[in-house]
Every structure is written in structure tokens, then in C-alpha cells.
Amino acid sequence: EDQVTQSPEALRLQEGESSSLNCSYTVSGLRGLFWYRQDPGKGPEFLFTLYSAGEEKEKERLKATLTKKESFLHITAPKPEDSATYLCAVEGSSNTGKLIFGQGTTLQVKP
Amino acid sequence: DAMVIQNPRYQVTQFGKPVTLSCSQTLNHNVMYWYQQKSSQAPKLLFHYYDKDFNNEADTPDNFQSRRPNTSFCFLDIRSPGLGDAAMYLCATSSFTTGGYSPLHFGNGTRLTVT
Numbered sequence: 692e693d694q695v696t697q698s699p700e701a702l703r704l705q706e707g708e709s710s711s712l713n714c715s716y717t718v719s720g721l722r723g724l725f726w727y728r729q730d731p732g733k734g735p736e737f738l739f740t741l742y743s744a745g746e747e748k749e750k751e752r753l754k755a756t757l758t759k760k761e762s763f764l765h766i767t768a769p770k771p772e773d774s775a776t777y778l779c780a781v782e783g784s785s786n787t788g789k790l791i792f793g794q795g796t797t798l799q800v801k802p
Numbered sequence: 803d804a805m806v807i808q809n810p811r812y813q814v815t816q817f818g819k820p821v822t823l824s825c826s827q828t829l830n831h832n833v834m835y836w837y838q839q840k841s842s843q844a845p846k847l848l849f850h851y852y853d854k855d856f857n858n859e860a861d862t863p864d865n866f867q868s869r870r871p872n873t874s875f876c877f878l879d880i881r882s883p884g885l886g887d888a889a890m891y892l893c894a895t896s897s898f899t900t901g902g903y904s905p906l907h908f909g910n911g912t913r914l915t916v917t
Contacts (some may be wrong), residue, residue, distance in 0.1 A: 733807075734894075734910045735908045737907065787903070789850065
């Protein structure tokens with residue numbers, strides 16, 4: 692069974708304090724690992740897709756990396772506007788086109 | 803801007819009273835999904851349509867039904883809502899081509915309260 696676990700559940704940072712969010716996964720035949728950002732009361736917003744171990748993608752202060760068992764979302768010098776819940780999801784070969792989500796990491800960045 | 807629109811944003815219904823949530827899209831995507839997200843939990847897939855082909859998840863209760871009358875619209879019907887059905891319901895779309903599925907594009911959800 693495909694499974695995604697995110698840690699920590701919640702993270703508080705000071706503005707400018709860099710950190711990383713973890714996404715551990717088990718999946719039969721990874722087709723893609725996805726990162727989404729979700730603001731309170733809104734739907735998830737797509738950030739990145741990673742397809743194979745060793746792949747990295749960047750967007751502004753965010754950088755996502757992938758190994759065979761986990762993905763990291765690195766946040767460099769975060770700002771208060773980066774506060775949100777970050778969701779990780781996987782698509783496996785036995786569930787093509789369907790995303791299995793983790794429960795998310797809620798990030799709070801204080802000025 | 804192409805988008806996924808869910809109506810209403812907030813819905814209050816009584817225990818056992820049928821309710822319908824709606825989703826429309828201007829992306830012309832051929833796949834539409836319904837996810838249920840309870841507070842501080844992972845979104846959980848209820849079902850999805852590939853064009854008009856309906857795909858139900860094995861653990862989705864029979865109380866939940868869906869309709870997709872055309873490419874642009876999809877509805878979620880809850881026949882007899884219970885207190886445990888209170889959640890955010892998220893509609894998402896994707897485009898399937900020979901290259902695979904595009905990343906899911908979500909609407910802003912409908913928050914359902916059951917009294």
C-alpha cells in the first residue's frame with residue numbers, strides 16, 4: 692500500500708531561519724512525488740513534481756530534493772508569507788493518476 | 803485565468819438532509835477528482851472521473867455519489883450526511899495525455915458543516 696508520512700507536523704521559524712521539511716514515502720513504482728502549498732481555507736497550490744532520485748527543483752526560497760525513500764523541502768531565509776501547510780503526495784504505478792497525500796507540515800514564520 | 807471553481811464555499815446541512823456540492827472548470831481537463839479533507843488530515847480521494855468513466859475508491863462510503871454531466875462540471879452528492887462527514891471537500895482536475903497525468907489543479911474547496 693502506498694503511504695506518505697511528513698515530519699514535523701508543525702514548525703515555527705523566525706524570519707530568515709532556514710530549515711527543511713521531510714516527506715517519507717513507500718510506493719510501488721514511483722511515477723512522481725508532488726509538493727503542494729495550502730493556505731488556510733483554500734485548496735492546495737502546486738509547487739513541484741520530482742520524478743527520480745537525485746532530482747532537485749527550485750522556486751524562489753524553496754528547493755525540493757528526492758531520494759529513493761524520502762523528499763525534502765528546503766526553505767532558505769523564509770519570510771512570513773511562506774507560512775502555510777506544505778503537503779507531499781505520491782503517484783505510484785498501481786495508482787496511476789491518483790495522488791496519495793501526507794498529512795502535511797504546518798509552517799509558521801514569525802517576523 | 804483558467805481555474806477550478808467550487809460552489810458554495812461554505813455549506814451547512816442538517817443531519818440526514820441530502821446535499822450537493824458543485825465544481826466547474828475552465829481548464830478543459832479530462833480528469834476530475836473529489837477529495838475529502840478533515841481538519842489537520844491528509845486529503846483523501848473519494849472518486850475520480852476519466853472523461854465520463856467513473857472510478858470509485860474501495861473505501862468510499864455508499865453515502866457519497868458523484869455525477870459528471872459534461873467536461874466542465876462535476877457534482878458530489880451526499881445522500882444522508884452524518885456528523886462524521888463534516889469536512890472540506892476539494893475538487894481537482896488533471897489532463898491525461900500520452901505523456902501521463904499533469905499535476906492536479908485544485909479548487910478552493912467547500913467547507914461542509916453538519917448540524
